Amino acid sequence: MNRDKLSSEDFSLEALRAGDKNEFARLVEAYSGVIYRLAIKMLENSQDAEDVLQETFIKAYRNLLRFDGRSSLSTWLYRIATNEALMLIRRRKHQTISIDEPLETDEQDQMPLQFTDWCCLPEEELMSTEAREYMDQAIDDLPYSLRVVFLLRDIEGLSTHETADVLELSEAAVKTRLSRARLRLREMLSEYYRDRLLSQDSVQGEKPQ
Amino acid sequence: MNRESCQHLLDSLSDYIDGDLGDTLCVELERHLDSCENCRIVVDTLRKTVYLYQVTAQPPTVPDDVRQRLLHRLDLSDFLEKK
Numbered sequence: 181m182n183r184d185k186l187s188s189e190d191f192s193l194e195a196l197r198a199g200d201k202n203e204f205a206r207l208v209e210a211y212s213g214v215i216y217r218l219a220i221k222m223l224e225n226s227q228d229a230e231d232v233l234q235e236t237f238i239k240a241y242r243n244l245l246r247f248d249g250r251s252s253l254s255t256w257l258y259r260i261a262t263n264e265a266l267m268l269i270r271r272r273k274h275q276t277i278s279i280d281e282p283l284e285t286d287e288q289d290q291m292p293l294q295f296t297d298w299c300c301l302p303e304e305e306l307m308s309t310e311a312r313e314y315m316d317q318a319i320d321d322l323p324y325s326l327r328v329v330f331l332l333r334d335i336e337g338l339s340t341h342e343t344a345d346v347l348e349l350s351e352a353a354v355k356t357r358l359s360r361a362r363l364r365l366r367e368m369l370s371e372y373y374r375d376r377l378l379s380q381d382s383v384q385g386e387k388p389q
Numbered sequence: 390m391n392r393e394s395c396q397h398l399l400d401s402l403s404d405y406i407d408g409d410l411g412d413t414l415c416v417e418l419e420r421h422l423d424s425c426e427n428c429r430i431v432v433d434t435l436r437k438t439v440y441l442y443q444v445t446a447q448p449p450t451v452p453d454d455v456r457q458r459l460l461h462r463l464d465l466s467d468f469l470e471k472k
Contacts, residue, residue, distance in 0.1 A: 201465060201467075201468075202468075204463075204465070205460070205465045205468040208459070208460070208463065208465065209468075212451045212456065212459060213448070213449030213450050213451055214449040216449070216450075216451045216455065217446075217447055217449045220447075226455075230455050230458070230459075233451070233455070233459060234458070234459055234462050234463075237459065237463055238462070238463065241463065290399065291396065291399070292399075292427075292431050294434075295426075295427045295430050295431070296430070296434075297430045297433060297434065298434060298437075299433050299434060299437045306437075306441060307441065307444070307445055312445055315441065315442065315445065319442075334439055334442055334443060335442060335443070335446050355403065355404065356400075358403055359400060359402070359403035359404075362403050362435055362438060362439060363399070363402070363403070363435065365438050365442070366431070366434050366435045366438040369434070369438050369441070370434055
């Protein structure tokens with residue numbers, strides 16, 4: 181969450197298109213934080229994230245004249261950033277990844293297997309440094325097509341409609357991907373917290389009566 | 390959880406925790422949750438999973454050195470002092 185409260189309407193498209201540096205600097209300051217955070221989570225690497233951040237605003241500056249205003253400026257910036265990140269991942273892994281890659285058809289794949297109720301764990305345990313590292317790793321383990329949807333919807337706080345616009349997917353596809361991403365993350369977190377619950381129980385069991 | 394009804398409702402859980410599920414399915418799901426302990430746990434931990442990611446998300450800030458290099462690259466170094 182923590183979305184910047186400035187919206188696209190707070191910027192003068194006319195000034196941006198005319199090359200007004202003040203207005204462009206304002207745009208950079210307003211959105212560089214969210215773009216950088218998204219890039220870090222997508223790429224797991226701060227150098228790559230910085231490259232994406234720079235390329236996003238360079239491309240935005242060069243293409244402002246072609247920006248048709250059909251989507252909001254923020255959606256447009258997110259779209260440039262996710263495309264840049266995708267290109268970097270392709271180059272890095274020498275493989276083809278596409279946001280519209282088909283999802284696994286195996287329905288069993290998303291069936292929950294973990295049924296431990298770990299909601300009762302204290303917040304300091306749920307948000308410990310180790311737990312946060314595990315949470316980060318769980319995001320990294322998601323396939324790209326699910327990860328990017330989860331990040332845009334649940335971390336950046338975009339609506340289904342905005343996410344669909346950024347990724348040029350249907351809203352139904354965004355919902356399906358979000359559902360799968362969340363269920364997979366829940367599964368991975370459940371494995372981790374189940375062990376925490378078990379170790380908590382065993383420690384309590386060792387206490388003298 | 391392998392029951393047909395659980396599987397049928399699995400795709401609705403994400404919409405449900407967003408409060409985005411149509412009335413009919415919502416009633417059906419809540420009736421099911423009353424009698425299915427495993428599905429109730431999945432809903433509760435799914436909601437908690439999303440909550441944990443949201444509350445632990447890094448603030449959207451750019452480290453100073455990254456910001457400096459960005460503004461320099463964009464030929465906006467004049468704006469470095471302002472923040």
